[in-house]
Amino acid sequence: MKWGVVVFPGSNDDRDTAYALGTILGDDVVMLWHGDADTKGVDAVVLPGGFSYGDYLRCGAMARFSPVMRAVAEHARSGGPVLGICNGFQILCEAGLLPGALVRNRSLRFQCEQTRLRVETAASAFSAGCRAGQILTIPIKNGEGCFVVGEAELERLEREGRVVFRYADGAPNGSLRDIAGVANDAGNVVGLMPHPEHAVDELLGCTDGRVIMESVHVWLSNTARGDTAASAAALAASRSQA
Amino acid sequence: MSAAPKLRSVDLSLAHEHGLTTEEYQVILDHLGRTPTFEELGVFSVMWSEHCSYKSSRVHLGRLPQTGPAVLQGPGENAGAVDIGGGMAAIFKIESHNHPSYIEPYQGATTGVGGILRDIFTMGARPVANLNSLRFGNADHEKTPFLLKGVVAGVGGYGNSVGVATVGGEVCFDPGYKGNILVNAFTLGVVRADRIFRAAAKGDGNPVLYVGSKTGRDGIHGASLLASSEFKDESEQMKPTVQVGDPFTENLLIEACLEVLAGDDVVAIQDMGAAGLTSSSVEMASRGEVGIVLDLDRIPLREASLTPYEMLLSESQERMVLVVKKGREQVVEEIFTRWGLDCVVVGSITGSGRFVATYRGETVVSIPVAALTDAAPKYERPIQAPTTRPAPLDLSGLAEPGDLTAALVALLASPSLCSRSWVYQQYDCYVGANTVVGPGGDAAVVRVRETGGALAMTVDCNSRYVALDPYLGTQHAVLEAARNVWVTGARPLAISDCLNFGSPEKPEVMWQFSRAIDGMRDACLALDIAVISGNVSFYNDTQGVSIPPTPTVALVGLVEDAARTAKVALPGAGAAIYLLGEGRPELEGSEYLIQRFGVTGDHPPKVDMAAERRAGELCCGLIADGVVSCAHDVADGGLAVAMAEMCLAGAVGMRVAVPVDGRADAALFGESGARILVAAAAAAAQQVEQRAAAEGVPCRRLGESGGTRLVIAAAASGDVLIDGSIEELQSGWRSTLAAIAEGRYVAPRPTR
Numbered sequence: 002m003k004w005g006v007v008v009f010p011g012s013n014d015d016r017d018t019a020y021a022l023g024t025i026l027g028d029d030v031v032m033l034w035h036g037d038a039d040t041k042g043v044d045a046v047v048l049p050g051g052f053s054y055g056d057y058l059r060c061g062a063m064a065r066f067s068p069v070m071r072a073v074a075e076h077a078r079s080g081g082p083v084l085g086i087c088n089g090f091q092i093l094c095e096a097g098l099l100p101g102a103l104v105r106n107r108s109l110r111f112q113c114e115q116t117r118l119r120v121e122t123a124a125s126a127f128s129a130g131c132r133a134g135q136i137l138t139i140p141i142k143n144g145e146g147c148f149v150v151g152e153a154e155l156e157r158l159e160r161e162g163r164v165v166f167r168y169a170d171g172a173p174n175g176s177l178r179d180i181a182g183v184a185n186d187a188g189n190v191v192g193l194m195p196h197p198e199h200a201v202d203e204l205l206g207c208t209d210g211r212v213i214m215e216s217v218h219v220w221l222s223n224t225a226r227g228d229t230a231a232s233a234a235a236l237a238a239s240r241s242q243a
Numbered sequence: 244m245s246a247a248p249k250l251r252s253v254d255l256s257l258a259h260e261h262g263l264t265t266e267e268y269q270v271i272l273d274h275l276g277r278t279p280t281f282e283e284l285g286v287f288s289v290m291w292s293e294h295c296s297y298k299s300s301r302v303h304l305g306r307l308p309q310t311g312p313a314v315l316q317g318p319g320e321n322a323g324a325v326d327i328g329g330g331m332a333a334i335f336k337i338e339s340h341n342h343p344s345y346i347e348p349y350q351g352a353t354t355g356v357g358g359i360l361r362d363i364f365t366m367g368a369r370p371v372a373n374l375n376s377l378r379f380g381n382a383d384h385e386k387t388p389f390l391l392k393g394v395v396a397g398v399g400g401y402g403n404s405v406g407v408a409t410v411g412g413e414v415c416f417d418p419g420y421k422g423n424i425l426v427n428a429f430t431l432g433v434v435r436a437d438r439i440f441r442a443a444a445k446g447d448g449n450p451v452l453y454v455g456s457k458t459g460r461d462g463i464h465g466a467s468l469l470a471s472s473e474f475k476d477e478s479e480q481m482k483p484t485v486q487v488g489d490p491f492t493e494n495l496l497i498e499a500c501l502e503v504l505a506g507d508d509v510v511a512i513q514d515m516g517a518a519g520l521t522s523s524s525v526e527m528a529s530r531g532e533v534g535i536v537l538d539l540d541r542i543p544l545r546e547a548s549l550t551p552y553e554m555l556l557s558e559s560q561e562r563m564v565l566v567v568k569k570g571r572e573q574v575v576e577e578i579f580t581r582w583g584l585d586c587v588v589v590g591s592i593t594g595s596g597r598f599v600a601t602y603r604g605e606t607v608v609s610i611p612v613a614a615l616t617d618a619a620p621k622y623e624r625p626i627q628a629p630t631t632r633p634a635p636l637d638l639s640g641l642a643e644p645g646d647l648t649a650a651l652v653a654l655l656a657s658p659s660l661c662s663r664s665w666v667y668q669q670y671d672c673y674v675g676a677n678t679v680v681g682p683g684g685d686a687a688v689v690r691v692r693e694t695g696g697a698l699a700m701t702v703d704c705n706s707r708y709v710a711l712d713p714y715l716g717t718q719h720a721v722l723e724a725a726r727n728v729w730v731t732g733a734r735p736l737a738i739s740d741c742l743n744f745g746s747p748e749k750p751e752v753m754w755q756f757s758r759a760i761d762g763m764r765d766a767c768l769a770l771d772i773a774v775i776s777g778n779v780s781f782y783n784d785t786q787g788v789s790i791p792p793t794p795t796v797a798l799v800g801l802v803e804d805a806a807r808t809a810k811v812a813l814p815g816a817g818a819a820i821y822l823l824g825e826g827r828p829e830l831e832g833s834e835y836l837i838q839r840f841g842v843t844g845d846h847p848p849k850v851d852m853a854a855e856r857r858a859g860e861l862c863c864g865l866i867a868d869g870v871v872s873c874a875h876d877v878a879d880g881g882l883a884v885a886m887a888e889m890c891l892a893g894a895v896g897m898r899v900a901v902p903v904d905g906r907a908d909a910a911l912f913g914e915s916g917a918r919i920l921v922a923a924a925a926a927a928a929q930q931v932e933q934r935a936a937a938e939g940v941p942c943r944r945l946g947e948s949g950g951t952r953l954v955i956a957a958a959a960s961g962d963v964l965i966d967g968s969i970e971e972l973q974s975g976w977r978s979t980l981a982a983i984a985e986g987r988y989v990a991p992r993p994t995r
Contacts, residue, residue: 010491010494010495010582010583011404011491011494011495013404013405013406013494013674014406014674016676017673017674017675017676020676021676050674051406052403052404052406052490052491052494054491055404055489055490055491055492056404056491057491110396110668110669111396111399111400111403111669111670111671112668112669113403113667113668113669113670113671113672113673114668140673142403142671142673142674144403196673198676199673199674199676202676204679204690204805204806205676205677205678205679205690206679
């Protein structure tokens, strides 16, 4: 499969993400320039971590207006998988592709540390290869990682099983209900604060991030079998449980 | 003192205002054969400042070893370079940003990080790792929380955003820095050895390009007045001379510059650091032995009203000067434009040998380049050993603690030895996806994908040792750094030094400086390593009081196989614990003495360089051959603290017996050098013993890892000296730094 990794001015995990997807996972990867309104026919898009446009305004508030975001939104609307990591998550929220917002950590400090995540549902493009309840060790590194969302929307997220990842030991950044990652209602767009691309390499200590990226293979093969039904069924099942 | 002198006719008093002496002003008159223009005076003042000219240190720095088989580039360029095999090179350097960080801690720290990064990528290398050495006043000083929080946030704010991992460093607290903190920043980059860029301007008629941020009024006279004079009360008013960092622009600059340097269009490139446009242009012209002419009307400005004087001296950040091949301007411009950066032709290279600047049709500066560089003053400052010495240590008055476990717990909770996680958790150590060993270890280890190897790096200096004896203390700094690298499995390659001292106009400071240089030289020679880059920071004085002499050593070592490294953390239960090397019972200079009794003795621990090297190379060899994967050197806090650190990092206990000769506290907390602890799996234990015997390194099996307690007994008597649970050991260790940052820390009183 072919991934597209978006390069915004100020992205800085873009090359690491391409390394994880290309060298570690062995998939094809192309870089998508922020100024091009084109996703170059990729199967899945990643908005990487970093500080797009310096994040001098609200995080992600500038990047959402980049030409490439029109193409990303189109890709998402047609069911294509989109993963936003950290700054990418913030951009997806700003772009309205995911609900909620990421605000300053409650500590008021940048926090870089390992966290344990609990996979809450396998019904998303980036958790389809996981088991619900599975624990993954993946680092966070952010200053604005505290997820907030309105009361009604929060209840809806929970009810619909769209909270994909939760901090298993309590949110280090103060996120509502320990939320670390959420999906859109179709499950193809996912944003999370922890960095799976920094947990893929045995030599660097941890490989739990691979399964998040590899999940897309599962998701896409379901879709390719015309089996959106399988995904939809899983989605429905998890929602009825919730 | 205002931020920048105002335009007026040039005379001696204006020269004084610029920090020039009467004699120096006379030399300027002689060189020019006329009175300098206002702009020329400004140019001379920055180029001849201590910060840019090294006028007090140059006569000493030549004594340092600067060449060696691994050295590809020694001092004199933007940074030094060493061969790391596989056709690759490591470029690195450490630099100070002390005075700005005291006045404005956040921006002082950010611009320190930004400046050192530019020194690295101008050599064509992608920056892959940052380290920093931070020194503050006493932990309970009223300004410490403000300075600590500001500096740490600034280091992180810049490094995290620019996208270069901050993988390690040191944080120290000592009353000697309360009026003059130290912020030393280090960056390492990696580049193909045949693609190292140097900054010598060449080629009559080649265009000079200005790239990056626009020029503003920030930082004018940062180099000449702020960095090159003592701190006084009114120095606070120099806040406008502190620059403001913009990591976003730097991120773009890195990508754009590396893209441009991958082609063949650039002749020379240099960042505009201290003394801005002036020093970058002059240094490039000097290295290439050419002249340079700048058209100041073309400089991109933040505000139109900047004067030519301000344009020449501004230290606005994130700006570069490039000399490119004639006719290739457009190719280069296109790349910078795509990255959203200003790129303007502002001048050209000439054969005149002069530094010329024009503004609105007038020549405002015309000075022979050599007058600014080669002819800069060079002083052999008076040297005088101090007349008073600290008192020798009299142990008879210092009662041994009844509860050594409590003494260890207190030591671990002290500002010097407590966990640094509050600091380093504010730094992104993951970006770049190469961090094999991150912060919290002895040295950081960063993989080099192109070679399959890795680089170990550390910054070290125990300034208490240096204050007691600058010669031995500086040797300790080099040896401690080497040990930190050896215990990760790396072979030391080279160092970069950041020499932080008081005013060179004080003979006692120059004595410290000269002795420190000698100590560094002898330690480097003993280890066969060179000093390939660095920085001298004088005038670290406040109200006439100098900081403790602080020659910070940044050492880089090579790991052949990135999969063969060692960490501090105990791997689990059942590992045999060995001590390589043997100490003597000496408490002099130790953290324990100063923490518990408030005394230091009159000398640091003794130095045995041959023993250090034997123990270090044995350890490195054991790791490289896969025999051990857990090692930790014995340093601040002595054997007991080193053992506790291994337990805390691995969340496993150990039960050991240590030799005690005389006082138990000396055996446990003395900082005698040349000692390394390793943990070996049962199957590898015999190999450790055999190889130690073969290499003539004392090797003693102390015990075994396991359980959840650290139990240390005296070997001969079997008496238990220390018995503490991991829980107990880490209680204060974990929380002290946050308490300092929040202004809640209360220092325990020394007992006498």
